[in-house]
Amino acid sequence: MNFKKTLLGAGLVLMSAASVAATSYKIGTEGGYPPWSMVDAAGTVTGFDADVGAALCAKLNADCQFVVQSFDSLIPSLSANRFDLIISGMSYTPERAKRVNFSTPYAVEDAIFILKADSEIIKADSAEAIFAGVAGKTIGVQGGTTHGAYLAKMAPKVKIKDYETLDQMQIDLDAGRLDGTFADLTSQSRFLKQMNNADFALTDTVIKGSSDPETLGYGIAVGIHKDNAELKQKVDNALCELIKDGTVKSASEKWFDIDIANYDACK
Structure with missing residues (x-):
């Protein structure tokens, strides 16, 4: 399967909990980094980050689609506005932060x-x-x-x-x-x-x-365009809610058998 191909099939649509979403976002992910992000033969993205993405979009009252491509092309594509967010096991590092905003880190990884x-x-x-x-x-x-x-x-x-x-x-x-x-x-x-x-x-x-x-890096975070401070604030707030209510913990234990939620980020 060509992971560089942009996948916009129905299987990748992450519907919000609300019946009518207020907005929609495209989420860049790699799709080839199990168990963080995988894409199956039907074109469905699964994994820890897929679950975090679905929960985040529900909190944001948004319909979301995953765009699957190689990891090293995610930040350039975000900068070029090909999608709105990166959720792909990406570490928040000072070097990357020169090119992209990062959310509150939602997970820690060794x-x-x-x-x-x-x-x-x-x-x-x-x-x-x-x-x-x-x-x-x-x-x-x-x-x-x-x-x-x-x-x-x-x-x-x-x-x-x-x-x-x-x-x-x-x-x-x-x-x-x-x-x-x-x-x-x-x-x-x-x-x-x-x-x-x-x-x-x-x-x-x-x-x-x-x-x-x-x-x-400082933990695993969501990548957001440098010019979109409003979206960063919304994502930060939503992620802290998901950490505090146990959603990130549940997704982590489901895929990793351990809890890697970043509890220190939202104190």
Whole structure:
């Protein structure tokens, strides 16, 4: 399936709870980053961010449509007004904030490596030991994410291989074409369970998102056009309601089996 194709089918329409919506929005998402955002054979977007998007649109009394395309094209397309919002597991980073407004972060996410199970650094008790251990190795990351920038900063001797989608990266890992991968903890854990390959394992050490907010960001947020301060305020208010009423928690536990709602954002 071509994930760059704009999908506007009936299956992607997120209807608000109200019978007549006050407005409508297009939401940019990748559609190839399970379990955050996936698109099935029928063209329906599912995943954690799809659930958050549906709940957000209900709060905003809006009809919404997902527009599915590659992750690294989302911000340029938002800036060009091809859609109104980005909901795609996107970390709020200072660099991205130069080009797009971000909502209150609605979720927090850490990162982790998948490496060969017999690697000496699987049991490493510090991030620094892992960075030293992956020097000279080929590590897959998804292009345009914070993970590649962070890895280049912290482990400059690693050979970074970018992939357009998480699925492509994981296929190469399973096929032995990579020494490891670096991505969100939730996505890596899900993939490792599905892969059922004893040759690989998660590292014991998790890379906390808060360890380097300048690179890894301040949490997962909704992207909004720089010129639309009014929409940002509406989205911020709605997201805080969804965090406080348990909606984000429920969606998180549904897709990740853990709660990654950002409770500190709305205190």
